[in-house]
Structures are given as structure tokens and as C-alpha cells.
Amino acid sequence: MDDQQPPSYVLFPGRHHLLTRFQADYLCRLADRAGPGEVTVVWAVTSANHENTRRNPVPYHRREAAIERFSLLAGLRSVVVPVFDTAPTERFAEVTLKSIAVATGLELTPADTLVACSTPGVAVLYEKLGFAIAGVEADPEAALPGGAGPERPWDVLLRLAAGDGTWRELAHPATVDVLDRYRLVDVVRAVANDPVVGDEGGLTATRDYRTYVEAFADGAARKWELVRRHVRPGRIVDIGCGAGAILELADRDPALRESDLVGVEVARHLYEECVHKKAQGGFGNPNVYFYRRNVLGGAVFPPRSVDTTLTFALTHEIWSYGERWESLRRFVQAIYDHTVPGGVWINSDVCGPDNRDRRVVLRLDTTDGANPPAPRTDLAGLPPGDVARYVAGLSTRARLDQFAVDYRFGLPFEPVEGDAGRVSLTLADAMDYLTRKDYADNWLSEAREQFCGIEFADWKALLTDVGFEIDFASGTFRNEWIVDNRIAPVASLARPDGQPLDWPVTHVLLVARRPRNT
Structure with missing residues (x-):
């Protein structure tokens, strides 16, 4: 000195x-x-x-x-x-x-x-x-x-x-x-000690939050229309609220004008956007609040204090970035614990197909892009724009090879002899690829998530085991736009014997209520 x-x-x-x-x-x-x-x-x-x-x-x-x-x-x-x-x-x-x-x-x-x-x-x-x-x-x-x-x-x-x-x-x-x-x-x-959240407070360092927010905002009205009739007024909590698009729609609903609207978001970029919207007068209800929390890090709300919990496209992330069943069960238990008797949890997310482990044959287009001799193993070291351009330039069949390299859950498949475009794999793996293949802008981030790890029967067993009652409105459905515009034009599905198969379900809506006598 x-x-x-x-x-x-x-x-x-x-x-x-x-x-x-x-x-x-x-x-x-x-x-x-x-x-x-x-x-x-x-x-x-x-x-x-x-x-x-x-x-x-x-x-x-x-x-x-x-x-x-x-x-x-x-x-x-x-x-x-x-x-x-x-x-x-x-x-x-x-x-x-x-x-x-x-x-x-x-x-x-x-x-x-x-x-x-x-x-x-x-x-x-x-x-x-x-x-x-x-x-x-x-x-x-x-x-x-x-x-x-x-x-x-x-x-x-x-x-x-x-x-x-x-x-x-x-x-x-x-x-x-x-x-x-x-x-x-x-x-x-x-x-x-949080096992899920990264050093800077997000689930993944490779996500392009700008495109993520834009995509979620575009679908917010459709999502709200799907769940609105099941919402119970009172304290309404949106966990994984993103940039607050769903709460903006709830804020405009006259039937919920006396309700508290609470958003919980772990990603710093998205939480800051929520706070900015509120500061700019984006909500008419004075009782709108935002918290930056990770629900797996401990209880966010007191027991029996929430009337409606909303989760959209969240549970597959808890499954993917956490410890699968252990993390998901801990999350479901936390939701149950903070729900008032008679209250409801509404969960909308991607879902694995029924009988997800059965073998199928998937035929993919080889003419809609490049077919390099081997997939690359260095994408993680490239700038995001270079990754997006490279992936977008691949054929649908070549993109499967690349996804199998980058997908952290493993995607084993076997080429079918005599046809370069056909592969044999499980139905779940086929749908995990097909529902992600067009996310070139967030390729490495999406390759860290598993969409089809859980099917509807698994959900029913988990919810009832924790104590929820499953409303008759719960069920699976297929996103027809994705099938018609993203999947069917470049792929087809068949049984191992060659008999054509229809495309399976892609999403689930769960309306789970805590019994009034608990």
C-alpha cells in the first residue's frame, strides 16, 4: 500500500x-x-x-x-x-x-x-x-x-x-x-442451496427472454379463455407469471375487481418487466403485487391463503430443471398447502402422450434444408445468433440428429434401413423432438427441457396422492395449429408394422381442487 x-x-x-x-x-x-x-x-x-x-x-x-x-x-x-x-x-x-x-x-x-x-x-x-x-x-x-x-x-x-x-x-x-x-x-x-435456479436467477442462461415474452403474450388471451371459468375470486396467484400477461387480462375482468392479483416470477428479466408495467399504470386494480421467488426454495404463501393458483407452461420446467418427480411432487405439495379448502389450482402445460414408451416409426422430410454428414458438437460455444442460423438451415431429418446431440435427457433412435428419412424411437421422444424442432432462436435452452416426461395418468395419480380432487374439466388436448403448421407438413407417424398413426395429444389442462373438508 x-x-x-x-x-x-x-x-x-x-x-x-x-x-x-x-x-x-x-x-x-x-x-x-x-x-x-x-x-x-x-x-x-x-x-x-x-x-x-x-x-x-x-x-x-x-x-x-x-x-x-x-x-x-x-x-x-x-x-x-x-x-x-x-x-x-x-x-x-x-x-x-x-x-x-x-x-x-x-x-x-x-x-x-x-x-x-x-x-x-x-x-x-x-x-x-x-x-x-x-x-x-x-x-x-x-x-x-x-x-x-x-x-x-x-x-x-x-x-x-x-x-x-x-x-x-x-x-x-x-x-x-x-x-x-x-x-x-x-x-x-x-x-x-436452490437446486433449480441458476446463479443469476433464471432457469437457464441460454433463453432469449425477448422472444419468450412475445410468444407468451401472443397466446395469453387464448390461455385466459381456457381457464377463466374455473377461477375462484379472492387471492389469485400466477406462479411463473412471465411478464404478467395473464394478470393483465385478469385485471380487466369485472368479476375479479375485488380480488388480489399476485404474480410470482423467478427470472430477473421477467420480474423486472412486471414491476415496470405496474409502475407505468398497466393495472387498474390497486391490489396487484409481484414477488421474485422460487417456490421450490420454500413456502411463498402461508397455508390455506390462496383461492386460485394459475400455472402456465411451468410444471415441465420444474420437472426438467429440478429432480423430476421429487421436485414436481414438492411443488404440487406446496400448491396444495397454500390453497384454501375449496380453492383451485389450474395448470396448463405440455404433456406426454398416452402410452408414451411405445415404439413408433417417424418419417421426416430430408429435402427442406441441409443434411450435413454429422451433427455438430460445438453449438454451446457459439453466439446465439450463429446457433439459430445453423439450426434453421437444417432439414427436419438433420435437425433430429442435432437435437439428439444437444438434448440433455437423451434421445436414442434407430434409422430404418432403406429410407434415410425414417427412424424408430419411442412416441414420447418423437413428440419431444417434433414440438421443439422449430425453436431455433432458443435451441440450446429448449434442449434442456423435457416436454413429454409425464402423461395424463401420471398427473392424476400425483394430484390425488397429494390430496387434490380432479375436476371433470381436466383432460388432454392436441394443439391443432402446431400439428397442422409445424408437424404434419414435414413428418408422419406409423406403427412398427407400417400402419399410420394419428398425432397424439400435446397439452394438458388440470383443474385440481382442495376438498372443502380438509
Whole structure:
């Protein structure tokens, strides 16, 4: 650390989800070394617009509260600045400095500022701008006997997530106080140990949310018409609400004007769109609320508190990204538990065909695109646009070869001798491919999901086992538009003996009620 020029400011960039006793001692020593005059610690809180994810489990306003309390207890003069997340860039240090200048008017320079940073990759960006660096946990002067440095805040947070109570001994009392008062300890543990949600709060990092939102919005009116008559007024919850398209339609329904409308969404991009719509006056009902939660991370609503739960195109994702039956049953149980006696869960989703494991012969068009000698194995390393263009240029038959490579659930098939377009496989595998083959824009994301893992008989057994009663309106159906426009023009289905088969069901509507006497 360079002591020749006493700094007026100590810039301390980081996510700051957890503050440590070591940080307090270290920052106080920096302030003392600066000599006469007051040193201001500028806390640049990065990823300030992220919360409820593994990398960012604590919301910014709680982090800010802990920093302010930390500063008071440590006797430090501090300024706290939120820095929104940006795409990875070599100009990260410059972006942070500009964010500070815009928020506070402080133009930090190497002449008056020391940067406190223990992350080498970040520290070097400030060094390139001429700033001196204090290494905090990486400072050689901070090394413990044996040469190891003090535990970094993230390591202490991992102790918390693992249920190791010693985190309280290493964390600063300000952090302990804020996490306890706002009951964030359990939140951090749930998010950090969530088996479904990715580091940044989505189910998959390869999904193009723009096209996803557009497709869902286009079909919202049809979906609402399908379920509207089964909705029970009161507290209506849409889990996996996307950008809120269904709740917008519920908001316009006069019969539901006295109801609370609640959207739950785990994907940060979609949740932020919901909040934006509400802020822009997109809902007439004042009792519209949005939560960013993952229902598998713990109960979202109190027991027996929800009249209607809506889920659209969600349960196959829980099956696909979770632990299949275990995750799905846990989800269904959570729905049952929060449903009032007499309340209803309405689930609309893709569905596997009846007798899904029977063998069939699928004939696919070989003339509607390219037929390379072998599928590619490097798509995961390409830009999304390149993936989309390559897949879109394949024939329907060649696209099956590519899907079999990228599909994480495995899609075994056997070519039929004498006809390059015919293959033998299970009915479920055939429909999993045919219902996904046209998603070139989200190819790798769709290849991580299984549409046909569950058939209607499985659903009936699961729901009744948990305690639901299945309404007579429940059943399967076939999306005729998909069959007529996407599947039938380029494919045909037959039994192993060659007898033609009709296309099976593709979707399910489940109307499940919790009995009134429970």
C-alpha cells in the first residue's frame, strides 16, 4: 500500500452481501494511516439491481443498511453508491467511477483515492487507470500464521448457507443485525442451496427472454379463455407469471375487481418487466403485487391463503430443471398447502402422450434444408445468433440428429434401413423432438427441457396422492395449429408394422381442487 500520498477517499467496490470484522479493522487502519483529516470510504455496491440469486442473495437496500450501520459502529465516514450490473467489460472500473460521479458528484482520481480490492481481476483494472491498491484480504500484511489470508466475505456467506454457525463470529455485528432483523438468514440459505435456479436467477442462461415474452403474450388471451371459468375470486396467484400477461387480462375482468392479483416470477428479466408495467399504470386494480421467488426454495404463501393458483407452461420446467418427480411432487405439495379448502389450482402445460414408451416409426422430410454428414458438437460455444442460423438451415431429418446431440435427457433412435428419412424411437421422444424442432432462436435452452416426461395418468395419480380432487374439466388436448403448421407438413407417424398413426395429444389442462373438508 502506498503511504506517500494520504488519500481523501478509499474506494471499496464489491457486492458487499456480507461485511466482516476483518474489513472493519482493515478500513480503520487505512483511515488511521492517512493521517490528519477525514477519509471517506466510498462503497461501490455492484450488482445493485440483482437479488434473490445465488451470486446476489441480498437486496441492495438491505446491503446499504448494513453498510451504514457498519460505518457508524466502526467510526468511518461513508458514502454508499449503487452500481447496476453490466455485461463483462474491460472498462468496468471506468463504469464504476462514472456511476459514482453521477450519483454523488465525486470525481475520484488516483491523486486523492486509494482503491481497496481483494479481487485480482478487478484490482488490475483500477491499476491500469493509475490507482494505488490496498489488497484487503489479499494484502500481504493481513496474512495469518501459515501464510493464508483472512476469510473473504463470500467464504463467510458460504458458511452461513451451509448452516455453519461460526459465520456469526466472522461477520461484523452490523451484518448479523440486519440479516437477523429482516429474517434474511433463511432467505440466503434457501437461495444459495436452490437446486433449480441458476446463479443469476433464471432457469437457464441460454433463453432469449425477448422472444419468450412475445410468444407468451401472443397466446395469453387464448390461455385466459381456457381457464377463466374455473377461477375462484379472492387471492389469485400466477406462479411463473412471465411478464404478467395473464394478470393483465385478469385485471380487466369485472368479476375479479375485488380480488388480489399476485404474480410470482423467478427470472430477473421477467420480474423486472412486471414491476415496470405496474409502475407505468398497466393495472387498474390497486391490489396487484409481484414477488421474485422460487417456490421450490420454500413456502411463498402461508397455508390455506390462496383461492386460485394459475400455472402456465411451468410444471415441465420444474420437472426438467429440478429432480423430476421429487421436485414436481414438492411443488404440487406446496400448491396444495397454500390453497384454501375449496380453492383451485389450474395448470396448463405440455404433456406426454398416452402410452408414451411405445415404439413408433417417424418419417421426416430430408429435402427442406441441409443434411450435413454429422451433427455438430460445438453449438454451446457459439453466439446465439450463429446457433439459430445453423439450426434453421437444417432439414427436419438433420435437425433430429442435432437435437439428439444437444438434448440433455437423451434421445436414442434407430434409422430404418432403406429410407434415410425414417427412424424408430419411442412416441414420447418423437413428440419431444417434433414440438421443439422449430425453436431455433432458443435451441440450446429448449434442449434442456423435457416436454413429454409425464402423461395424463401420471398427473392424476400425483394430484390425488397429494390430496387434490380432479375436476371433470381436466383432460388432454392436441394443439391443432402446431400439428397442422409445424408437424404434419414435414413428418408422419406409423406403427412398427407400417400402419399410420394419428398425432397424439400435446397439452394438458388440470383443474385440481382442495376438498372443502380438509
